[in-house]
Amino acid sequence: MSLISGFEHIVRENEPLAPYTRLNIGGVAEYFAEPTTKDELVSLVKRFAENEVPIRLMGSGTNLLISTQGIAGLVLHLSAPAFGQIDVEGDTMAVGGGAKLSHFVASAVREGLTGPQHLVGITGTVGGALHSNTSAVGFDIGSWVQSAEVLNRSGELVTHEKENMSFSYRQSSLSELAILSATFKFDSESAEALTKQMQKLWIVRRAAQPAADVRAAYVFKDHRGDSASSLIDQAGLKGTRVGEVEVCDRDPNFFIAHDGATADDFLRLIELVQTRVRDQHEVELQTSIGIW
Template sequence: MSKHTSLRVGGPAEALALPESRAELREVLELCRKHEVPVRILGAGFNTLVPDAGLRAAVVRLHGLRKLARSDDGRVLAEAGASHSRVTRFCAKEGLAGLEFAVGIPGTVGGWLAMNAGIREREMRDVVECIEFLDPATGKCQEMRAEQLRFRYRALEVPADVVLLKACFHTEPSDPEEVRERMRSFLAERRETQPIDQLSCGSVFKNPPGDYAGRLIDAAGLKGSGVGGAEISTVHANFIINRGGATATDVLQLMDQARAKVLQRFQIELEPEVRVWGEEL
């Protein structure tokens, strides 16, 4: 899985499926059900950590389901496998405002939804009008409107085996150059505050209420500290980077150290934002 996750760590999965259509996706899910193989849906792996021992599961990547369109009334319809860069470029080209904040949040539409991805001021819940998902229990596709969805901080509450298929985003017509300019400014801010050129999974921990995980880890004196090839970024203390040759165990140990130190110093328990796979299966 080190080939399929942005931290470039993690052992093998039992199988990898790359369906190109809903019919193929259904076939894969049915096959896994028949053989009692657990399934994990992966977007682009920008927020997923797989242990070195690997996974007793089949991983299904949806990047073959990546259609992107605008509706007549200006909404953006995006399949789960569409990448963040395609969606934001599309919005800029079409002059559709609303998703500029997501320009530097790497991943796919499925990952954006599952993580309720966002920044301080705005997140997916503010722009999603409806989603379509596949319920593997029934094999049926269903739609849910925004008011029925339970987004939380960096999560969308849906049963673990639900496959998110598509999102409809609310956007407003705007001048393409203005959309582009706002995107440039979001990207420029990121470049200054995050180690975007290094291998990472973004924020490792969720911000605790009223504080920032990065501030706490920094104040605990951990910037630049490391285990094996994993290091707490000197640019942003809530990022763990793979400076070369890191293992998932290095990353997990460094996460444990950061949690323990922050708990000891500030009596605050940090909760992982990165999805650690494997342990729960």
Template sequence: MSSLKKIDTLENVNLEKLCTIKIGGIGKHIFFPKTEEEFKIIQSQSLDKDKKLILLGIGSNTIFKDGKLDYFFISTRKFKYIKYWEKGDYFYIHTSAGVSFKEITSIVKEKNLEGFENLAGIPATIGGAISMNAGAFNTEIFDIVEKVYWLNRHNEIIESKKEDILYGYRYTQFQQEGIVLSAILKLKKTNKPISKIIKQIIINRNKKQPVNIHTCGSTYKNPKQYPAGFLLEQSGLKGYKIKEIAFSNKHANFLVNLGKATYSDLIKLLEYAENLVNSNFGIKLQREVKIVE
């Protein structure tokens, strides 16, 4: 692993530290690349050594299984840069994958920009949000994406315009292949009181979602017929728990770790809920959370 030696790395890390629900085993190799070149080195070494490559932002939609996971994890948290410029009525932000929504929100407030406000408050990095096509209040990140720069399996950096990218509801092609390196967001200059609007949006989010508890956000995608939270609630699962893992009593679609929840109890709870909703409504819930097994 000679060329990997230059890259910030941690070995045998408790994966609880790398996800917001705080469940998981031990990650054998965690890399923290700071440059595009370092991403390339990690990817080529993972292919040479036949190691699965797992990208991680904040880990706010990720669950790890327990035991030892001998994969190459890449945390983007040290890969941060932001450039921005104006053109006519628009404001463009070129941001690397490791930049957080919090950091984007600060720019949006400072420059008074329209388009991002509904996304403020989602705990995400740009890379994770682009991969998930994160969204809230009828807005998704792809509404404001202009371009994505990503690394394919051959270590080529591809520049893709939004219209050339496959994306949909909480889905993008990057869930199959590709490391998101950076993106250009296009926002509009406005006279609306953006800081005030964002403040209200975050108040509304906090009224509906569990706060100050370990969670991984929405467990299931909303089926076309009904919201997943409604189906879970109607099945009597709001607040339902198996030992220390539960569906939140504030929002049934949010899994919450009540203390020392285990992966096996979490999987039991998911399977129980999926069977119950299927038998009650004939609807197969699709998991939105990404489970690293």
């Protein structure tokens, strides 16, 4: 029996990953799967786990750098509608890990639930945002979570309650293979007031970050209260380029990939920026982007 027998309808071999990422960089996945149901996902993960094949999960590829050599093993993509559900009941939302962050924000605002409007304009999935505890202007997604259903690397489903999870700056305790869904609880406010607030925040964010069609990634974590952007700016690195990858002028914590950019250009620019910031500020910048 072949590794993918019975799963041929959802698994593709040697699938180019670049088109699934915002940077549009990188090689192929040995196996790439888009399961259509939770049961299918669980069976697939069990099959690959039993055969000791490495498995990774990709959200919407907003903050991933894929190596030119590609990825050995299985890459999962929760693009099916079964993983993108959003249900609102009173002050509680149940959201699939594959749901777009923008849909989560819009649904909360429409229902008069306050908090998520602060995350307007940040791209990604809810699962990806929970994985790295996406935050903006002092509000982080982890602070509203009540429970999360995850799938571990052996293919077992586990539910974590609020008291068993922790969220801190750009990280969470949800380190299993896949965050499948989560429930959130919010305070209520008028939908009209929230819409106005969201629109204002969106205008500010749109002016501060690269446009949606630009191949950009958010590269470093802030360092103990010092923003990575100002550390890079003070080191005089705005506009610095390696090959076809450039430090963004508008906000130097974004790197922009131009036509012909490679993962190696990107990695060399990360190293150059880390070295200059270390020399100037004695600070070791840690990456926020996922490097595969």
